[in-house]
Amino acid sequence: MLDSFDKGWFVLQTYSGYENKVKENLLQRAQTYNMLENILRVEIPTQTVQVEKNGKKKEVEENRFPGYVLVEMVMTDEAWFVVRNTPNVTGFVGSHGNRSKPTPLLEEEIRAILVSMGQTVEDLNLDFKEGDTVRIIDGAFTDYTGKITEIDNNKVKMMITMFGNDTLAEVDITQIAEL
Template identity: 45%
Template sequence: MEEAKWYVVHTYSGYENTVAASIEKAVENRGMRDLIQEVNIPMETVTEITDNGPKTVERKVFPGYVLVKMVLTDDTWHLVRNIRGSTGFVGSGNKAIPLSEEEIAALGVEKHEVVVNYALGDSVKITDGALESFIGTVEEIDMDHSKVRVVVSMFGRETPVELELDQVEPVSD
């Protein structure tokens, strides 16, 4: 089977969430999860300065667009094209053009797998950040959010610290 690629779907302004939800629902109803694998609206966290001080908000990186990881067939093309609020694929004419690897990386849509060579209970050394070179014990590994919680002994007290998966390395005995 052909490999799924990321395509950009143009939507009416403000319809991004509706279009994404409708695509997901249609995929479930028609059992097309193998063809349409993921729907994504790239978001960024921005700090806005208001009269009441700074406030953090989630904002769409590309208003009016939804990213869809799918295998392009006549069926998938028509499904996405006929969703209410969708105005079609970004491409030339009626041809949808997939994003390149570089574009996908730049958008940060696909997280590249971090290979973790430590496990729960292992002693690890922190390689980056404020606690660099501290030794701790792995308490929790959260692959979905690329985080690891390490318990470090500081000033005679156990202190849990949340770090990125690649900020720690196993301690070789």
């Protein structure tokens, strides 16, 4: 039986420009080595940017983190071996060498990345409701606390006290945490 703390999102370092090939190889290897229950998702965070070429503007998708691939996996010895020995993978970020297993991304970090990619995040343990007092953990209002007044999709409106006055702040749901 696997513990829930064995599952997490990990960052793979790859040769720059080989991110899509690593994703393809990793998904193929997961199937070949019967690791589909351990290697769950592979994502390459992208963003849409406007580029001008020959006087014409067009939108293109580019990697947000060139040379890195995100993988959601259950960190077993076998899965770790399959992933780190995938062609063009140079290692895990957060591994301290000497065959030590890497540390996963924090839940807030991966939520922010996935939401910015336009993906819905299913595993959010968001028990926030109107009237809850929460702390802002990211953005311009970091470390302010306040009461939630409205929740709409991934946006939270809350009252914070700033310079002695109550102020309405709107933040992303990934930017708040329980007190």
